[in-house]
Amino acid sequence: MSEMEKVYNPSEIEARIYADWEKSGDFAPKGAGEPFAIVMPPPNVTGALHMGHALDDTLPDILVRWRRMLGDNVLWVPGTDHAGIATQNVVEKKLAQDGRTRHDLGREKFIEEVWRWKEEYGGRITSQLRLLGASCDWAHERFTMDEGCSRAVREVFVELYKKGLIFKAPRIINWCPRCHTALSDVEVEYEENAGKLWHLRYQLAENPKKYLVVATTRPETLFGDTAVAVHPADERYQDLIGKEVLLPLTDKKIPIIADEYVDREFGTGVVKITPAHDVNDYEVGKRHKLPALAIMDTSGLLNENVPLRYKGLDRFKARELALTDLEEKGLLDSVQDYENKISRCYRCHDVIEPYLSPQWFVDMPKLAAPAVEAVRSGRLKFYPERWSKVYFDWMENIREWCISRQIWWGHRIPVWYCECGEIICAKDDPQTCPKCGSDKLTQDADVLDTWFSSALWPFSTLGWPDAAADLKKYYPTALLVTGYDIITFWVSRMITMGLEFQKEAPFHKVVIHGLIRDEHGKKMSKSTGNAVDPVELIKEYGADALRFTLASMATAGGQDLKLAASKVLASRNFMNKIWNVARFVLLKLADNKFSAEKSPADEWILSRYQQVIQKTDSALRNFYFGDMALGLYDFVWNEFCDWYIEMSKLGLHKETFLTVFNGILRLLHPLTPFITEEIWAKLGNAGKVINANWPQADKALLNPAREKKMAVVIELIRAVRNIRAEMNVAPAKKADLIILCGDPAVAEALTEAKPYIQQLSGVEKIDLAARLAAKPRNASHAVINGAEIFVPLDKLIDLQAEIARLEKEKNKYQTEINRIKNKLANKSFIEKAPPEVIEKEKEKEKDYAEKFKIVEEQLKALAAS
Known part of the structure; x- marks a missing residue:
């Protein structure tokens, strides 16, 4: 045992304790129990710890520390994601400060520059995870572009290519004109937009005095129209189907077609068909064999397929000019306000352009069935179960996944082209063409979507494609803890790839939590200024306080969490409470004055302690993190500190006190690892709490009768305290107490507890009777379970x-x-x-x-x- 500082100062202990854990190998898998593995959702290598990460890594750390204390063979695999678009943007901005672009360097030199940046700055977020207390095995740390993960990516790509499940084809894709790359559907963010609906006049070719009115939200794309369409059953336009209209602002004629895709209730029931710039129009175009005319380049500038007046204009500038010209020519029929959604790039937030482009795709519809069945059958479960609906909605309506990106940083697509026309897809770089023997091979310029390598994370991090010992021992992993926002991005893809390449889902359970929002429920954002920096909170309040706050807010239903600094402060106060209790313990141990026999308070707290062990176990097994945290808070603060410690001042039983308090430290350790480790050592306990055994409930110590008696005593003391507070009685004044109680069991409990009542409610004289001749005069009155109480006020206050x-x-x-x-x-x-x-x-x-x-x-x- 050693002395403790009067004030708990987390900044003085947390770094020291974490360094000792890491140096001592306390995070390494070593338990003799069953394997329990978790893979960390890999944060972007460009990133700094944000509140989402803090929650994402606090919750699994709670489970990992708990299972480690249960004796399981625990492996928590950490790692980072190469974050293709984000990392390339960071390095390109760095180059721009020197007036350079990646094209000045060339591809090879640029990649070298990115690797240098990664080595210098890429460890920032892992160091911040250490601040949080994440007890992952850093010896197993992986990076999505390390040698092993890169081999896994090639293996998967080539195998899926051979099966025809990866292919290259022209499709309408989400194109970011700023990042100059394709994006998958889940990389697009949608926002409400107060836009306009422009009604344009398309003159009939045979009689320009007549026209059809077409409603559109994107008039600048009219130069790519190759038809206008009506519904085949729309009686208004039956005589016009097959005829032609004049494309506004041009001299082109385009056909009027009939297609069931058209919504007769939208606008006038006539729509423009632009196959190269709208995904639905593309499908209509294929059905009617319409040409697909691209009118923009990759930067969103109008190209040579538009009238010269508009060539080279930005798409939105072209819109303004086209509307001006349409109005001058009498072809703008009307304009109305129109609420719609616009899609934006999840990285740079530029407006996405639907764009016809040859890209690489994974045929997800053909791969989805086993992944759906794994959840339908219950072999893989979502917690809470309601989030499986999001999964099913996505998987059962899944589309082809665009996996090619037009950037340089990432896993380059392992496909080579020969001048003879041969296409070579190989796990190792080919030296010559297998068809003609030429060594003039050109590798595909695109790289893979970052999420492609992340989809392999549960098995690529365990040594696949080799027959690795870790893979055999730890796959499938026990569970995944993540936010609901990446069920489509990541969870679904990991399940799909795990089943395809390991024949088993990558985890047995998916634990879904909500997203962190500000105290008003708004999404946190640096741009709006409401983002909370977890590193700053750790500096101010300590990691334990932040961890406890996050866990206590993580409800069983997976709802979003509203975070306020006041909640972290409250958790910091709880840490102070625990610290002060430990100091009290040390003082008592130094006095060496203890009771030889257990008191009613000892019997009560031991019984309550067994209940708390059981409830904490149940909460953890069901992933009710909030129930665990709040249950322990209530037990420690209210029952142990406010009641038991106060009662024990009349006589402290050493064995009971240390049994319960050391048990509290072990139960709290997964939530608040730093303070519990420090106090554990200060009390002279053997070893470290991180390696201590998890408490096991002793049913022999459960004492419902004692709990029932003590509940009556606590209720009575609270009632007397409330009366004193309401009547503004000075704390130093001793009150008299009259108890009317006709229940023998309650009377027995109160008689036995007289010393506690006197000590804790400021009472001097207690009269307990089965009946009263008359109600006491000038007395405050309260009713408790099984008794009535009266506190005479004459000598306490001036009425x-x-x-x-x-x-x-x-x-x-x-x-x-x-x-x-x-x-x-x-x-x-x-x-x-x-x-x-x-x-x-x-x-x-x-x-x-x-x-x-x-x-x-x-x-x-x-x-x-």
Whole structure:
């Protein structure tokens, strides 16, 4: 045992403790129990720890530390993702500061520059994960572009290519004109847009005085129209099907076609068909054998397929000019406001352009069935189960996955082209063409979508494609903990690839948590200024306080979490409470004054402790992190600290106290690893708490009868305390207590607990009777379970003075309520004040009304006495 500082200072202990854990190999798999493996969702190598990461890694760390203490063979695999687009953007910005571009360097030199950047800055987020206390086995750390993961990527690509499940074909894809690359459907963000719906006149070729009105949200794409379409059953246009219209602002004629895709209720029931710039139009074009005319280049500038006047213009500038020209020519029929959604790049947030381009795809519809069946059959379960619906909605309507990206940083597509026309897909770089023997081979310029390598993460990190010992021992992994926002991005793809290449799903369970939002429920964003930096919170409050806060907010339903700094402060106060209890323990141990026999309080706390062990186990097994945290908080703060410690001041039983407190440290360790490790050592316990055994409930110590008796005692003490507080009784004044109790069992419990009642409620004399001749005069009264209590007030307070004080307080609250009511009734105030100010005034009114009610009840009680 050693002395403890008076004030808990996490900054002085956390780095030291983590360094010792890591140096001592405490995170390495070594338990004799069953294998329990988790792979960390790999954060981007460009990233810094944000609140999403903090939650994403706190929850699995709780499970990992728990299972380690149970004696399981635990492996938590950490790693980072190469983050193709994000990393390339970072390095390109760095080059731009020197006036250079990646094209100045060339592909090979640019990749070398990215690797240099990765070596210099790529470890930032892993160092921050250490600050958080993540107990992953750093000896197993992986990177999606390390040698092993890269071999796995090639193996998978080649095998799927051979099976015809990876192919290259022209498709309408999501194109980012700023990042100059294709994006998959899940890499696109959608936002509400207050846009316009322009109604354009397409003149009939045979009679330009007549026209069809076509509604569009993207008039700049009209130069790529190759038809207009109506529904085949639309009676308004039956005589026009097969005829032609004049494409506005050009001299081209395009056909009027009939297709069931057309919604007769949208606009005028006539739509423009632009096969090269709309995914639905592309399908219509294929059915009707329409040409697909691309009118933009990869930067979103109009190309040579438009009139010269518009060539080279940005798409949105072209829109403005086209609308001006349409209006001048009398071809703009009308304009109306129109709410729609626009798609943006998830990285740079530029508006996505639907774009016809030859790209590489995975035939996900052919791969999806086993992944759906694995969840339908229950072999793989979602927690909470309701999130499986998101999974099924995605998988059962899945489309081809565009996996090629037009950037340089990433896994280059392992396909080579020979001048003779041969296409070679190989795991190793070919030297010559197998068909003609030429060595003039050109590798495909594209790289793979970052999520392609991430999809292999559960088995590529364990040594596949080799027959690795880790793969055999730890695959499938036990579970995955992640946010609901990447069920489509990542979870579904890992399940698909795991089943395809390992014949088993990569994990047995998927534990879904909500997303971190600010205290008002808004999405955190640096641009809006409401993002909370977890590293700053750790510096201010300590990692344990942040971890405890996140866990306590993680509800069983996977709802989003509203984070406020005040919640982290409350958790920091809890850490202080635990620290002070430990100091109290050390002082008591130094005094060496203990009771020889167990008291009723000892029997009660030992029984409650067994209950807490059982409830904590149940919460962890069902992934109810919030229930675990709040259950332990209530037990430690309320039952152990507020009740047991106060009762033990009448006589402390050493064995009971240390059994329960050391048990608390072990139960709290997965949540708050640093403070528990420090206190464990200060108390002179053997070894480290990280390696201690998980507490096991002893049913022999469960004592429902004692718990029932103590519940009555605690209720009585609370009632007396409430009376004293309500009547404004000075703490130093000792009260008398009259208890009317006709229940022998309750009377027995209260008689036995008289010393506790006197000690904890400021009571001197206690009269306990089965009946009373008359109700005591000038006494405050309360009813508890099985008894009535009376606290005579004559010697405690000046009744008239107290009544006068309360009347004054009541009038003050009424004045404030009236003031706020008048303010809220002021039309000018309501119109000008921000919503949050109005809400604050309403909260004030509610608070004053509650206080007014309490004072009124106190006055009634005094009048009755």
